[in-house]
Amino acid sequence: MVYHIQQVCRSEDVTLPTSEEVPNMPVTRTQILSAQFxxxxxxxxxxxxxxxxxxxxxxxxxxxxxxxxxxxxxxxxCPEYFQDFDPAEKVTKVCNSDGQWFRHPESNRVWSNYTLCEMFTKDKLTVALSMYYLAILGHGLSVVSLIITLCIFSYFKSLSCQRVSLHKNMFLSFIFNSICTVIWLSVVAQDQELVASNPIGCKILTVLNLYMFGTNYFWMLCEGIYLHTLIVVTVFVGEQQLGWYYLLGWGFPIIPAITHAVALNFLQTVYKWFVNGITSNPHHLILSFCLQVNLFFLLNILRVLVTKLQVTHSAESNAYMKAVRATLILIPLLGAQFILVPWRPEERKATTIYDFIMNIFTHFQGLLVAIIFCFCNAEVSASISKCIKRII
Incomplete structure (x- = not known):
């Protein structure tokens, strides 16, 4: 058997790459030697x-x-030793019909085809950079628009009500989520040494990302429960205790975030924490469930409102109908990435388009929330117009 191994080594004319051939040679050489052993x-x-x-x-x-x-x-x-290699691509090696590995016609040496490993690396790097800047832009616009929205809702006392209080908390959850994501993308995602060292700070930031991402959807659930209770249960009468909504919106997301983080700590590196942590099944299934429950609530609300409008045509029913329509529009927009996750295409161009769409829905959520609940809100527009008229 030892003789067989020696034959194998010689048959490949094995030489390890030099420091000129491969960047970050010390790490690469160690990895190759380990894989060889x-x-x-x-x-x-x-x-x-x-x-x-x-x-x-x-x-x-x-x-x-x-x-x-x-x-x-x-x-x-492809191996993960080299930065220029794409681990998602394939290495091929041909076995001839005579039981000998294929030899390259020019060198006459046994040859493995690593061409695909770096063929599309530059294109993928360009796409990755585009997605990175798109994410930064999306979260930046989300933070700015949501801060403006918070200022508007806080300044105009005529807009104050329990529903707006819930809106404000939802806006805050989106702001915190965007800030955490931008910090991750700016500080951690680009620092491979930091990712490799897997410090406790990265883990804490990842848990925070998971938590803040969860609060977005639980506050959307709070919006649905509030409207359902207000319209279907209490039939337009009385105010609700908001303490339970604060507990659900800010408190409950801690449970799936911590549970998921503990599991990931045993199974994955910090890099895979972020890549899989935001989109993997255990966490996003809970958020998807929130959206489904919300959709059920809102469809039931819609049924009740349509019935009441046919009978009374009251202005109050019309006002609630507008609130329901806004939330109904938002739910599919915020849940689109969960619907699309299972159908990621394999073809290269289709994958790029898919990733672009997913990035839009994931990173521009805060901006969409601000547009639907504030910038396109008739009450907000009327309050701003009155203010401008008073100033003029």
Whole structure:
């Protein structure tokens, strides 16, 4: 068996890359040596190939380990050693019909095809940078628009009511979420050394991101419950105790955020915390459930309001109908990314379009909330117009 390993090594003409060939050489060389050692152990420990017919022997090609292969093309995902390589692409290695690994016609050396690993890296980097700046722009616009919205609702006393108090808390949750996301994107996401070191500060920021992201949807749920209680349960009469809404909107999101973070701490690195933490099943299923419950509430409210309008045509019913319409528009807008997640296309251009749409729905949510609840609100427009007229 030792002789077999020596043959494998020589057959590949193995040479480790030099520091001129690969950036961040110390880390890369350590990773390759570790992978090489694991490969040789695997070659020794795996049982011999028992199937009849011709096959190519297991081997180490200098960067990756290959199992015994039947004639044809073997494939693996690209290694993560090099920054210029895309781990989502494939490496191919051809096994000839005579049971020998394919040799490159120019060098006559056994050859693995790593071409795809860096073929689209520049294009993907360009797309990634575009998405990064789109995210920064979206959250920046969201923060500015929501602060303006908060100022408007706080300044005009004529707009004050319990429903507006809920609006303000929802606006605050979107502001905090955008601030946390911008901090992550600016400080952590671009610092690979910081990500690799996985400090406690990054974990805390990730939990905060999960929590703030959750508060957005729980405050949307509060909006739906409030309207449902106001219209369907109490039939337009009486005020509600807002303490329970504060507990649901700010308190309850702590539970899924902490639970999800604890699970991720055992399973993933801090980088995967963020990549999977915001969009992976355990957390977003809870948020998706909030949206579904909200949709049920609002459809029931709509049914009651339509019935009452047919009978009374009261101005109060019309006012509530406008509030319901605004919330009904917002729910599918905020939940679009949850609907689209399972259908991520594999084709490159379609994937780019998909990621662009997902970024719009994810990072411009605060701006959408401000537009629907404030800038397109007739009561707000009327209050601002009266103020301008008084000044003039």
């Amino acid at each position: 694991e490969c040789y152990l695997k070659i020794i420990r795996d049982p011999p190939h028992n199937e009849d017919g011709t096959f190519c022997n297991r081997t180490w090609d200098g960067w990756m380990c290959w199992d015994d292969s039947a004639p044809g093309t073997a494939m693996q995902l």
